[in-house]
Amino acid sequence: xxxxxxxxxxxxMVMLADTRTNAGxxxxxxxxxxxxFEVPGERVVAIMTAGSLSVTQTTLARLREAxxxxxxxxxxSILRAQTMLKVAGIIGRTLAEVTAEISEKLVRMxxxxxxxxxxxxxxxxxxxxxxxxxxxxxxxxxxxxTPFLQIGEHKYGKPILDRVVRxxxxxxxxxxxxxxxxxxxxxxxxxxxxxxxxxxxxxDACRVAxxxxxxxxDPQFKAMSEAWSAGLRDAFRRIES
Numbered sequence: 001x002x003x004x005x006x007x008x009x010x011x012x013m014v015m016l017a018d019t020r021t022n023a024g025x026x027x028x029x030x031x032x033x034x035x036x037f038e039v040p041g042e043r044v045v046a047i048m049t050a051g052s053l054s055v056t057q058t059t060l061a062r063l064r065e066a067x068x069x070x071x072x073x074x075x076x077s078i079l080r081a082q083t084m085l086k087v088a089g090i091i092g093r094t095l096a097e098v099t100a101e102i103s104e105k106l107v108r109m110x111x112x113x114x115x116x117x118x119x120x121x122x123x124x125x126x127x128x129x130x131x132x133x134x135x136x137x138x139x140x141x142x143x144x145x146t147p148f149l150q151i152g153e154h155k156y157g158k159p160i161l162d163r164v165v166r167x168x169x170x171x172x173x174x175x176x177x178x179x180x181x182x183x184x185x186x187x188x189x190x191x192x193x194x195x196x197x198x199x200x201x202x203x204d205a206c207r208v209a210x211x212x213x214x215x216x217x218d219p220q221f222k223a224m225s226e227a228w229s230a231g232l233r234d235a236f237r238r239i240e241s
Contacts, residue, residue, distance in 0.1 A: 033050065059098045092137035
């Protein structure tokens with residue numbers, strides 16, 4: 001399993017993904033699930049993935065192929081698409097095609113394969129937007145009412161986002177919120193784990209402001225986790241029963 005979360009805010013977007021992948025307790029591995037396609041100052045597109053690795057890796061390989069294909073037009077390449085809506089459409093179509101192809105190969109073994117993705121970004125002169133793309137290729141968009149999207153093992157990390165994240169949340173507080181959301185998830189589900197990939201993009205910059213991998217034992221993340229646990233215990237003790 002995995003956990004990915006993306007926040008779309010007035011000041012920009014923050015995205016965080018874990019890297020743990022497992023096919024049983026004795027088969028755990030690390031795979032990157034956050035990918036960035038960038039033409040600094042012109043456009044930036046970030047993708048996070050959850051689900052079958054065969055589906056997500058094939059989908060990303062086809063997206064890269066289209067980027068490298070000089071004959072690909074704005075309907076085929078996410079770095080040539082004129083809007084983020086068209087980017088979401090290209091990714092959704094590719095994901096649906098790959099899901100159908102791989103599922104067809106597995107049907108004889110009575111197995112299936114699917115994946116979902118969070119896509120966020122901006123092109124110069126356009127709006128910053130973020131979408132959750134389903135295996136069938138359809139998608140929903142982050143809005144002012146719900147400025148965050150999650151895929152994978154999302155239930156443990158949702159409460160803090162519901163309570164603290166608003167469109168006017170600062171990027172610094174958003175960064176804190178996604179890290180604590182991930183910390184809560186890792187404490188409750190062993191299928192989600194370090195290292196983590198953190199991405200911050202400021203609105204209208206069309207370039208990555210921060211891209212950081214957080215490894216096991218990271219002192220800042222450890223201190224934040226311990227402070228959050230202590231704060232929750234203190235708040236619990238102070239509430240009258």
